Each structure stands twice: as structure tokens, then as C-alpha cells.
């Protein structure tokens with residue numbers, strides 16, 4: 091080791107010395123000693139390599155302590171924590187998709203803090219099924235004969251394919267071989283389930299005769315997949331579930347429809363394009379319908395399968411089902427969410443539905459409320475104003491819909507980017523989106539990029555926290 095190298099390393103404080111200096115500052119309530127030690131070691135390792143590479147003397151113990159404190163503060167006591175979603179994307183998979191209704195939260199807490207009848211039939215005094223708590227509700231809501239719930243819709247599709255088509259063929263239209271993101275691709279799931287994919291038709295057009303001609307003794311299932319996150323437009327043709335059901339009946343082959351978002355309500359009265367509802371899919375006669383619990387339904391993460399009893403019961407008996415099963419928290423939250431649909435209160439209480447259907451005037455007034463909470467000097471400095479914009483629904487649902495929305499624009503050009511970074515690093519973190527707003531307050535088009543804090547997805551109770559986070563982020567720039 092050269093003299094310089096040795097001198098550099100001697101200049102670094104010991105783990106204990108740095109830890110003591112961090113502890114002396116006393117600013118980090120709740121951060122465990124073990125985590126601080128890990129952060130201290132990491133900071134020392136980084137500083138050692140930096141100093142050696144640069145041939146420079148290492149930072150002082152005070153500078154290193156400040157770095158550790160900043161990292162610990164930014165990381166927070168808990169890793170998973172609430173953020174303010176100001177992206178306007180209602181079903182944001184990275185931000186947790188659907189929020190739970192007050193009733194769902196209440197039911198969750200109730201079964202979390204006490205023992206429950208999770209697998210106990212209280213009337214017959216015998217072992218019961220955990221699925222029984224949502225089965226009857228799903229049957230009544232969808233008019234299906236039977237229902238099953240697993241971990242998510244990807245699991246539902248996997249379970250159905252494994253049960254019905256392992257070692258056999260599944261016919262799917264080329265236009266429906268979708269990728270949903272997060273590694274969910276129909277061809278890959280098919281491979282994993284042991285089923286053999288039999289693609290038919292062309293990307294833009296598939297006809298009933300394409301399915302009919304592909305049927306062989308090896309065919310186990312006709313699968314229809316809702317192209318939730320993209321649309322084929324122009325010269326197109328697809329086969330309806332009803333037509334597939336007719337073909338399947340004729341040839342003795344079951345039909346499944348993966349609906350993806352799976353809404354239980356028709357959203358057309360709110361200006362959305364028609365999406366097939368779960369009830370429509372069931373009514374068309376398909377044997378199995380699968381959909382997500384946390385997309386348009388607005389419940390917890392889950393994969394719901396409804397359909398004919400003879401087919402659903404085969405899925406229930408598959409040992410894979412045990413590996414994909416849902417826990418009591420999911421059941422509690424799902425039962426409460428489904429209850430709201432049956433009680434007719436879903437549009438008032440399920441956050442996903444509320445956000446999707448909230449009138450633009452209410453969104454604008456929330457944005458104005460946030461604006462009023464900024465100091466006049468800050469408003470001026472950030473050129474803050476309330477603007478209208480359009481947002482995506484997200485979650486691979488309603489991809490062509492541009493939801494009218496409103497929010498606060500702040501910062502201009504590079505400053506908007508820096509504000510965005512500072513807000514993401516804040517507490518609570520705020521996620522906005524960089525836009526070129528269509529219009530400013532005076533109705534003229536903006537040239538520079540701005541940070542939009544879209545208020546469609548900001549909860550009314552979060553408005554003060556949003557304004558405070560913005561004030562704090564601007565102060566840190």
C-alpha cells in the first residue's frame with residue numbers, strides 16, 4: 091500500500107465513531123440501530139472508494155454524518171408508506187392501484203385484530219371454506235353459478251389454463267396475445283401452465299372460421315382475452331364471446347374469457363366507452379370469466395374467477411389453487427367492496443369509482459384549494475396556476491380514454507424537473523407529471539415544460555399536505 095493510500099484510509103472515521111456522531115445529532119426517531127449501522131458502513135465504503143479513486147482526502151466525520159442522516163431521513167422509518175398521487179392516473183400499478191373504501195378498511199381492521207371465522211362454518215359447526223365469504227356475493231352480483239378468488243388475475247389465468255389445458259391446446263386470436271406489463275404475457279403464461287398455444291387469425295382480424303378450423307382432438311379450451319391496455323383500430327374484426335360459446339358448445343370445448351379490468355358497472359353514463367362488464371360476459375354463456383380485484387372493481391389485489399359450477403369446481407380442486415390462495419385481509423376487503431356494489435353505494439364509497447366519475451368542477455376546486463394554500467410569493471416564484479388537462483385511467487384499463495382533469499402547474503423548464511425530483515424525495519413523497527399544458531390561465535398555449543400536480547387522484551384530505559410538500563420542496567431547491 092502506498093503512503094497516500096494508507097493516509098487516505100486513516101483519514102476515514104471508524105464505524106463506531108461515525109455512528110456515535112450520527113446518534114449525537116438525535117434527529118432520527120424510529121430508525122433502528124441496525125439500520126443506522128448498515129447506512130454508516132455503506133457511507134464509509136462509498137467514501138473510501140471515492141477518496142481512493144480521486145486520490146483526495148476523505149470527507150470529515152461531520153459531513154459523513156450529515157450524509158447518513160439525510161439518507162436515513164429520506165428512506166423513512168418504514169419502506170412502504172403513503173405517497174400523494176398527483177399523476178392523475180387513477181389505477182397506477184406502481185402506486186398501489188386501488189385504494190380501499192372506509193368500509194373495506196373497517197372490515198380489514200376487524201379481522202386483523204381478532205380471530206375470525208375464516209375457515210369455520212358457524213352454522214354447521216364444521217370446517218368451512220375461506221372462499222365462502224365472497225362466493226354468494228359474487229354469484230348474486232354476476233349471476234354466475236360459482237366463484238373462486240386467487241392472488242391476482244395472472245394467477246387466475248394460470249390456474250385455469252393449468253387445470254383445463256395442461257398438455258393440450260388452447261386457441262387464442264393473434265390480436266389478443268397481449269402483454270400487460272410486469273412480465274404478464276399470454277404466450278408466457280400459457281407456456282408455464284403446460285398448455286400449448288394455438289394462435290389463429292391475423293393481428294387485426296380474426297374470424298369464427300379461424301377458430302373452427304384450428305379445432306382438433308387436442309383442443310382443450312377456446313380463450314378470449316380482453317385487449318385491456320391497447321386497441322386495434324381501423325380494418326378489424328374479432329369474434330364475440332357469444333359466437334365462441336356457440337362454437338364451443340357444438341364441439342364440446344369450454345370457453346374462457348379473461349376480462350382484465352372486469353367492471354361490474356356500466357361506465358357509459360359517465361362518458362366512458364363501452365367495456366364488457368362481468369355480467370355481460372357471464373350472460374354470453376362462457377364457462378369461465380376472470381378479472382382483477384383491484385382494477386376497475388376498486389377492491390384489493392385479487393384474481394376473481396366466476397362461471398359454470400362444473401368448471402369452477404375443477405379449478406378449486408387443483409393443488410395449484412392452494413399455492414395461489416388469498417389471505418383473510420384480501421377476503422375482508424373484497425367482501426366489503428362487493429357489498430358496496432350490492433348495496434348500491436359503490437359510486438359514493440369505492441375510491442376508484444369515485445375518482446373516475448368525479449365531475450371536473452370538483453377536481454378544479456381541489457386544485458384551487460391547493461393553490462390558495464401557497465404563499466403569494468411562492469405562487470409568483472413558481473408561476474403556479476390551475477389548468478385543465480387530460481389523464482389516463484391506467485392499470486391497463488380503458489387505454490383510449492382521456493379523462494378530463496385539472497391540477498396545479500408549477501415551475502418552468504429545468505426548475506419544473508428539479509421540483510419534481512424534490513417532491514419525490516419529500517415526506518410524504520409527491521408524484522406529479524411533467525407536461526406541456528394545453529393552456530395557461532389566460533387560454534394561451536405554454537411552450538415550456540411544467541410540473542403538473544393533477545388533483546383528480548389527490549384525496550381531499552391530502553390537499554394541505556400537498557401544499558406543504560410543495561412549499562418544503564421549493565425551499566430545498
Ligand SMILES: *Cc1c(COP(=O)(O)O)cnc(C)c1O
Nearest residue numbers: 242243244270318350351382486
Ligand atoms: C391486468 C390484466 C391481467 C393481469 O391481472 P393482475 O390482476 O394484474 O394479475 C391479465 N389479463 C388481462 C387482460 C389484464 O388486463
